[in-house]
Amino acid sequence: MRCGFCLPVCPTFKETGIEAESPRGRISLMKAAVDGIMEPGISFEDQMNHCLGCRACEPACPADVKYGQLIEQARDAVETHTKQHRWWIRGVRKMVFKELFPSQQKMRLLGSGMHFYKKSGLQSVVRKTGVVGLFSKQLSDMEKILPDASGKGITQLLGTFIPAKGEKIATVGMFRGCLMDVMFTQTNIKTVKLLSEAGFDVVIPETQNCCGALHAHSGESDQAKMLAKNNIRAFQEAGVDFIVSNAGGCGAILVEYDHLLHDEPEWKEAADWFAKRVKDISTILVEKGRPLQFADSESATTSTRVTYQDSCHLRNVMKGSNPSRQLLKEVGNVTFVEMKDAGSCCGSAGIYNVTQPEMANQILEGKMVNVNATEASYLVTSNPGCLLQMKLGIDKHGQKGKMEAVHIADFLYDRVVKH
Ligand code: SF4
Ligand code: SF4
Incomplete structure (x- = not known):
């Protein structure tokens, strides 16, 4: 089918009006690469990289085309095709994907560095000199909204078990995330406390790691699979009823670990076990939790x-x-x-x-x-x-x-x- 129902919901098509910037156009390019009509080279890579991976095209598609799976395979193909040409990019990718993200210890070091940057006065000096803007306007903009990072993650601050308030409903495992845990530590803490208020015992397995989403979306599927297997082991050992994520980007790959590991039959049962337990924080609070009570602010005169x-x-x-x-x-x-x-x-x-x-x-x-x-x-x-x-x-x-x-x-x- 080439109905085009996906076109009006695609942000890159809406911005450009160009067929190649639409889901249908990208699928045609993928087919051309598979059929040998075009090489999955630089121009193919550019087109694939323009896709946000937002997957708005999937619910719009009457034929249930799994676009997310197609784009991941396309990016994997690009990586394999271009590997030998880009040694310096390979160096950066190796450092980010294989050394930084999989190690929570290194992520905490990054958090400590960011904490020092903000609190030591270095940030004010950098801003006054405008040095970041010399490299990139985007980096300079992003620098302005850096969150209050921390060198300590949630388990250093709360431990690995937080009991339910009142009668226990179930035991949930908290997926803390790699960046989330050092850049939004307080959000992780409040997520766990909300779960406790709603009647859940919360376990935070220390051996969990990055979800692998960035890896899977960047053509590093082997690394993504390795991270997924480690997470499955960590949460199975914790014996949880549900696995809670507070980051949509992480939750979406956690819920698809069964697909990520679909070509490894020995992992099928464990991946299914994991994927069907994953819930977003709002979903588990509404579907399974004890209703939360919210305070009416007596001082508030307006809504x-x-x-x-x-x-x-x-x-x-x-x-x-x-x-x-x-x-x-x-x-x-x-x-x-x-x-x-x-x-x-x-x-x-x-x-x-x-x-x-x-x-x-x-x-x-x-x-x-x-x-x-x-x-x-x-x-x-x-x-x-x-x-x-x-x-x-x-x-x-x-x-x-x-x-x-x-x-x-x-x-x-x-x-x-x-x-
Ligand atoms: S995932 Fe890519 S192709 Fe699909 S709607 Fe988003 S930007 Fe468009
Ligand atoms: S991906 Fe789905 S919605 Fe888009 S053109 Fe193909 S069949 Fe139609």
């Missing part, structure tokens, strides 16, 4: 306007866009305002806003028109990448002080009645 930006992966892969909205509507003194096209990608898409800054900024500008129209005080998201991208948009549009981008776990925990 707070709140809007929500979907995480593409939470919406299109985990099918979890409703529970977050439901929870936000339950919070006292909140008026929930639905944003136009809230389900459309914000341009963050993992590291897309670093690797494809032009398109990412174009998409962000379109998104900000809809964000600003909500006149909300809080812009809530469920993924760290979206959160940073929204902070960047708010900063660029001079909305700082009027509007704040927050993760849903932070927003809910700050307003829940604690027992």
Whole structure:
């Protein structure tokens, strides 16, 4: 089928109107490469890299084309084809994909470095000199919204077991994430405390590692599989009933570990066990948790306007866009305002806003028109990448002080009645 129903929902097609920038166009290019009509070389690679991987094309497709699986295979093919030509890129990739991300110890070192950069005064010096801007405008913009990183992750601060408040409903395993755990440590802590308030014993297996999403999306499927197997072992040993993620980007690959390991039959049972237990924080709170009680702020005379930006992966892969909205509507003194096209990608898409800054900024500008129209005080998201991208948009549009981008776990925990 080449119906084109996927075209109007594709952010890169919407921006360019070019067939090759659409899901249908990219699938045609993949087919041409498979049929030997074109080489999976640089121009093919560029076209594949322009894709955000947001997967908005999947729910729109009447033929149930698994575009996410196709793009991962295409990127794997590009990596294999171009490996011998790019020694310096290989060096950087090896350091990032094989040494930094798989090691939580190294991620904590990175967190310590970022913490020092912000707190030592070095950040002010760097900003005054404008040295980052000499390298890249995008890096300079991103530097402005660096979160408060930490050299300590959640298990260093809370331990590996947090009991349920009141009667226990189930035992959940917390997927802490690699970057999430050092760049948004407080969000992880509040996620665990929300789970405890809702009646869950929370286990945080120390031996878990990065989910492998960046690897799988960048043509490093062998490394992604290795990380997946390690996570499956860690959570099976912990004997949990559910596995909770608070980052849509991570959750979407965790829920597809069965597909990632589909060509390794000896892993089938374990991968199925894992994949069917994965839930986003909002989904498990709504579906399985004891209802949270939210405080009505007695001092508040007016209601707070709140809007929500979907995480593409939470919406299109985990099918979890409703529970977050439901929870936000339950919070006292909140008026929930639905944003136009809230389900459309914000341009963050993992590291897309670093690797494809032009398109990412174009998409962000379109998104900000809809964000600003909500006149909300809080812009809530469920993924760290979206959160940073929204902070960047708010900063660029001079909305700082009027509007704040927050993760849903932070927003809910700050307003829940604690027992
Ligand atoms: S994943 Fe997103 S950007 Fe890529 S083709 Fe599908 S809709 Fe377009
Ligand atoms: S991917 Fe699906 S929606 Fe898009 S052209 Fe093909 S069949 Fe139609």
